[in-house]
Amino acid sequence: MLEPMVFFCSACRNILSDSQLYLTSHKDENVISVTGVCGASAVQSKQGRPGDTVLICQHCKAEVGKLMPGQSDSGRTAIWLHVSAISSHQLGTCDLRMPGSEHQNLSEGAADGAPGLGDTAGMRAMLQQQQTELLQVQSMLLLHHERLLQLEASSAAHSNPTQRKLDDQLDATLH
Numbered sequence: 778m779l780e781p782m783v784f785f786c787s788a789c790r791n792i793l794s795d796s797q798l799y800l801t802s803h804k805d806e807n808v809i810s811v812t813g814v815c816g817a818s819a820v821q822s823k824q825g826r827p828g829d830t831v832l833i834c835q836h837c838k839a840e841v842g843k844l845m846p847g848q849s850d851s852g853r854t855a856i857w858l859h860v861s862a863i864s865s866h867q868l869g870t871c872d873l874r875m876p877g878s879e880h881q882n883l884s885e886g887a888a889d890g891a892p893g894l895g896d897t898a899g900m901r902a903m904l905q906q907q908q909t910e911l912l913q914v915q916s917m918l919l920l921h922h923e924r925l926l927q928l929e930a931s932s933a934a935h936s937n938p939t940q941r942k943l944d945d946q947l948d949a950t951l952h
């Protein structure tokens with residue numbers, strides 16, 4: 778299940794599709810498969826095989842995808858968007874926010890009757906909290922490690938070779 782997001786043309790930011798229309802991704806082809814696009818036109822490809830149909834961004838004319846007859850699971854024409862030609866915006870994320878509104882928008886969506894979205898926000902908050910705690914533990918471990926190294930170094934410096942010899946002799950006589 779994809780987070781709610783819109784896909785847009787990387788070149789001109791013209792909106793092309795969204796996560797509600799998302800079907801699947803094909804990593805080997807570097808494309809995502811969607812059930813619909815907007816702001817794009819299907820035209821005959823000038824390159825490639827004759828009869829190939831590509832999707833052109835209506836705004837900047839960049840090639841953003843292609844139509845693939847018979848390539849969908851049901852045997853119908855699949856709509857592919859080139860991952861390299863599109864960018865995405867996840868709903869509810871933005872750089873500049875009203876003070877104190879950091880984690881609210883997705884939970885509000887849940888209150889409006891969109892189940893699951895609130896859980897996602899809660900999960901993300903929990904993950905962030907856990908990451909912070911992990912960082913704290915890691916830095917504590919580092920501190921302890923440094924202290925241990927210092928102790929080892931100072932005890933090595935203080936250990937007296939003659940004393941050690943005496944100890945060995947003492948050991949030998951005792952046994």
Ligand SMILES: [Zn+2]
Nearest residue numbers: 786789834837
């Ligand atoms: Zn464009």
